[in-house]
Amino acid sequence: MQALAPLELRLTGNRRSVLAVLEQSSRPLTVEEVVSGSGVPTSTAYRNLAELVEAGVVVRVSGVGGGDRHELAEQFSQHHHHHLVCTDCGMVTDFDPSPQLEKLIDREVDALLATSGFEITHHVFDVRGRCRDCVAG
Template sequence: MEHRIDNIKKQLHAQNYKLTPQREATVRVLIEREQDHLSAEEIYLLVKEKAPEIGLATVYRTLELLSELKVVDKINFGDGVSRYDLRKEGAEHFHHHLICVECGSVEEIMDDLLVDVEKIVEKDWGFQVKDHRLTFHGVCRQCQEVMVSTS
């Protein structure tokens, strides 16, 4: 974890920002709960356990800054709640998600599935792609197994 925090600190310094204690507490929660796709409010409650003096507005500002600096990705799975996902170290692009419409589980796909699509978009439309997001909505393996066993 300390290695990742040092790298994030360097990212912030490169953009003339500091890793304040409040920002560090937020980053630590994001690293510890990386698989959870937490909302700002959920992050705030977890950060508050580490830094009781922190306010919700500070957490929001920190998340927005980290999003602008591409340390985290702000995502919405169609439920009206913005969630925050720590960008993997060295990742050029946002990773993809599989969202189960039955149980709400979220799985991540780390492979970049859109390299060829990006090339087509850039060539045929003259559009310079900076990033992309791909989310599949469907039924996960576990829910499919339950559906089969109950029919």
């Protein structure tokens, strides 16, 4: 996490624990999950997450109900990915697009917006449906 240094965001023990839980997770986490994974008290976890979001280190991922979820910003995780969002239980999981899909999205979006004057920095691409548990349930 050397990349954090320029932000001059002091990494207290609690912030460090919160970041470690997010860093080790393969999906965005609710505040409750951050609390249970890090042992940081709930009110502190809310504050730390808000500070980290403010600093651009953590991003909020909107699910479907069940509160916001959080993950490391892609510039820090170095992991470009997309999300599967379950519209029944709100679970959000990560999936890695194939290089072909990435190229296709970028190429098509570039072509569509070529004359719009819009400067593209990145894309967000979520897929909605029902997770395995909800389909089985």
